[in-house]
Amino acid sequence: MSKSMNNENIMRRAVIHELYERPLTGAAIESRSLETIDSEVGSHAFAPDQWEVVRRMIHTTADFSLMKSVRFSPDAIESGTGALRSRARIYVDSAMIRAGLSLERLRKVNPDYKPEDIFCYVAYPDIAAEAAERGLPRSIFAVRKARPVLHGGIAVFGNAPVALLELNRMIMEDGVRPALVVAMPVGFVHVTESKAELLGLDVPYIAVEGRRGGSPLAVGTIHALCSLAAGRGVGTRHEREGESG
């Protein structure tokens, strides 16, 4: 039984032929997307380097409403870009963030970045065993194991609020001090509290307040910091003026 829909399928012209006739690279599409965001956003109170981060968060979600929830500590961009330039180690709370982070973008900031500079312990067998024994989520124990990475490193959370809660404790009680905390866990249990607690601590952070968050936001934040760090060059603030957008 052939449906009439099938005939319609054949009759119409596929949209992609327009792209074949006027090719656009992936990089060109990215630029056009960022221009679209700039043209639609209207006025906002973000500093230019903060906007670089927020714009990429909008780019990765197509959600302008996130603008209302993004929070920067005053030193976040400076500390985060400085850490990337000195090839700070990066701790991530999910395999999705690890998969999304672009080594190419990191190497534009510091050519010595290697895959082994990105740490993710949540799938380690010893972590799973400890979590099962204690009746607690694995991500808590993954963060504990990461302590040497977290002190001076970049801590990236796009998934697990309890991991951020445990980092908050390590900051409060154990003297751990990351160069930057990217605080974007998402969900309905412990999430809002984990970010509210972080925002009261004396540590550089970029956060999405409330329940919203996710791995793409965390990845987009790091990639925006890579653009800022690479654009500025090493240790100068002024080179970026020549960048477009």
Add this chain to the structure above:
Amino acid sequence: MSKSMNNENIMRRAVIHELYERPLTGAAIESRSLETIDSEVGSHAFAPDQWEVVRRMIHTTADFSLMKSVRFSPDAIESGTGALRSRARIYVDSAMIRAGLSLERLRKVNPDYKPEDIFCYVAYPDIAAEAAERGLPRSIFAVRKARPVLHGGIAVFGNAPVALLELNRMIMEDGVRPALVVAMPVGFVHVTESKAELLGLDVPYIAVEGRRGGSPLAVGTIHALCSLAAGRGVGTRHEREGESG
């Protein structure tokens, strides 16, 4: 110069101690999150098995507004769960989706699922070379290479709209017919058009209309289908009634 904030850090009690005193597993937190969504959602028009999918999309983004944009073809759940039960191959458009898909959840549906049943070609060197030569995004050529996987397989898009456009063309012109298209590319260029075109084709789909989308939504959709397929057992619709939630 020590800031007064540091003293405050030490004075307050870290929130995570509450969790240590009353432990909750990751699974318990997930259940509580899903209950929270159910208690807050209000009325909606989704069928119970569709709601399983939409609820997980809300779980992974904490964004109830997505409900307005999710579209199911009438045969989507049946075709998608059937495909998972018969260990259909899965094509994904990003490394993040591959990293996010849980082999454990897939194996609860069909214990024979293996990592090699998930295909992602976007980072292949031959794909990058072809894209550079043609001045087009890599994801187009990744989809073309995936043709044997896509016919009868599950096609998952959480990133690249041009990949979905190319699949649409293959459906319209080449007779390719996936068991399910998960259509959730995100962004500002080609995105809305790619989904609008798909929704006019005679193929099972679950889509997020408009600009919104993303890898976590695509992963959440597959995981929800895994729950439905595993809960129902093989080929029966009625076993799921005993499930909680």
